[in-house]
Amino acid sequence: MRTPPEALRPRSHDAVVRLVEKGVDIPNPLTLDVGPEVDVERISGRDVTLYPGCRIYGAGTVVSAGARLGAEAPVTLDDCRLGPGVRLAGGSFKGSVFLEGAAMGPSAQVREACLLEEEANGAHAVGLKHTVLLSFVTLGSLVNFCDCLMAGGTSRRDHSEVGSSYVHFNFTPDGDKTTPSLFGDVPRGVMLDRPPIFLGGQGGAVGPVRVGFGTVVAAGSILRRDVLADGRLVVCPSHRGLEREHVPRVYADLGRVVANNVVYLANLVALEEWYRHVRRPFFAAQELGDLVYEGAVDVLARAKAERVRRLAAMAAKVEPADAARRALRERAAAVGALFGEDPPAEGRQAFLAAFAAARAAEGDACRTFTQTIQGLPGETVALGVAWLQRVVDALCAQAADLLQPLSLPPARRRP
Numbered sequence: 001m002r003t004p005p006e007a008l009r010p011r012s013h014d015a016v017v018r019l020v021e022k023g024v025d026i027p028n029p030l031t032l033d034v035g036p037e038v039d040v041e042r043i044s045g046r047d048v049t050l051y052p053g054c055r056i057y058g059a060g061t062v063v064s065a066g067a068r069l070g071a072e073a074p075v076t077l078d079d080c081r082l083g084p085g086v087r088l089a090g091g092s093f094k095g096s097v098f099l100e101g102a103a104m105g106p107s108a109q110v111r112e113a114c115l116l117e118e119e120a121n122g123a124h125a126v127g128l129k130h131t132v133l134l135s136f137v138t139l140g141s142l143v144n145f146c147d148c149l150m151a152g153g154t155s156r157r158d159h160s161e162v163g164s165s166y167v168h169f170n171f172t173p174d175g176d177k178t179t180p181s182l183f184g185d186v187p188r189g190v191m192l193d194r195p196p197i198f199l200g201g202q203g204g205a206v207g208p209v210r211v212g213f214g215t216v217v218a219a220g221s222i223l224r225r226d227v228l229a230d231g232r233l234v235v236c237p238s239h240r241g242l243e244r245e246h247v248p249r250v251y252a253d254l255g256r257v258v259a260n261n262v263v264y265l266a267n268l269v270a271l272e273e274w275y276r277h278v279r280r281p282f283f284a285a286q287e288l289g290d291l292v293y294e295g296a297v298d299v300l301a302r303a304k305a306e307r308v309r310r311l312a313a314m315a316a317k318v319e320p321a322d323a324a325r326r327a328l329r330e331r332a333a334a335v336g337a338l339f340g341e342d343p344p345a346e347g348r349q350a351f352l353a354a355f356a357a358a359r360a361a362e363g364d365a366c367r368t369f370t371q372t373i374q375g376l377p378g379e380t381v382a383l384g385v386a387w388l389q390r391v392v393d394a395l396c397a398q399a400a401d402l403l404q405p406l407s408l409p410p411a412r413r414r415p
Helices: 011-023 254-286 289-317 323-339 348-362 371-372 378-402
Strands: 056-059 073-079 091-093 108-111 126-127 148-150 153-156 167-169 181-183 204-205
Touching: 011 371, 108 371, 148 254, 181 254, 254 289, 254 323, 254 348, 254 378, 289 323, 348 378
Parallel strands: 056 073, 073 091, 091 108, 108 126, 148 181, 167 204
Antiparallel strands: none
16 A cells, blocks of 8 residues: 555645745755744744754744754754844754854753843853853853853953853752852843953852952862952862761851852842843844743743742751751742842933933944943943842842841942
């Protein structure tokens, strides 16, 4: 019995035909797999190339103009939203958002809730999950950089850099992931005028740590402490040899760990505010931009939910040996709830008015988002930093009040 011709037709046939009709360049259509849930209207027909071996899944997937997928190896794209000109050379990408000009090399694994802003990029074999990279941040090869937010730099020639073979250690022997690390910060980082951070290759950071702008961590160093001041050179010594009894769940540095989680959450809220009140109109000017914006805000919401969940899980394991630890166990849920409320608005309108005036004075509606931000007058930048820093400071202060008598280190960096 002969197999009927329609039984041999690939399941993606109709979707591929529609994409070709829209103008998508598909050099070998028979190698493309498009899930039945994918809305091809969310894939631009302008200068998009889907190379052989691509797999596109997820009802939320968006592919904007100029995207290139799979130029060096097959790409699996699942529920991701890509802005204009994104380049994903090869690997798997799930539940994440890439803004204009972002790029990843082959063998990448970008898992849930990552946000890569304009021209942020990585070389080959980079692993990310719950990672936020602000504009221009660059990752070398063979990098594992999960549960981090990194800022710094002013362009692709002057960018924060993570050297090859770098690891962010984000899982503790006690099974905790209350380990998010903040390299730079949101209030100053979003202005795209800060000196870059350099994390030398063959090194790592044991989360949660915070690192100031302009800091250089020497190659081969394993960073285990905060470097709150800006512009530091850090060379970390190796551990001395040691063998002793391991006592689990001691949480000797509990105040710092909790404080760094709270500061990280507050910075995520500040970034949400930046997207909602400043960035949104720039997305609206792009084809499919509203959908990319929705994805970015959703990533930030999921990032907050992950951090709140991890903090609550650790708090539940802390032995209530004293008043400070009892406070954490009893009030962790209340602390987490702070980051779902409307943040303080003080200073927001003053910045937005100055921002609008600066854009009107410039008179060039065609400027990109990064060009617009980097063209702001110094006094306008200062207003924006002050507004977002108030958001961070207010949330950290509220959390500290709830967690008394657990003494949390201050949220602000030393100048």
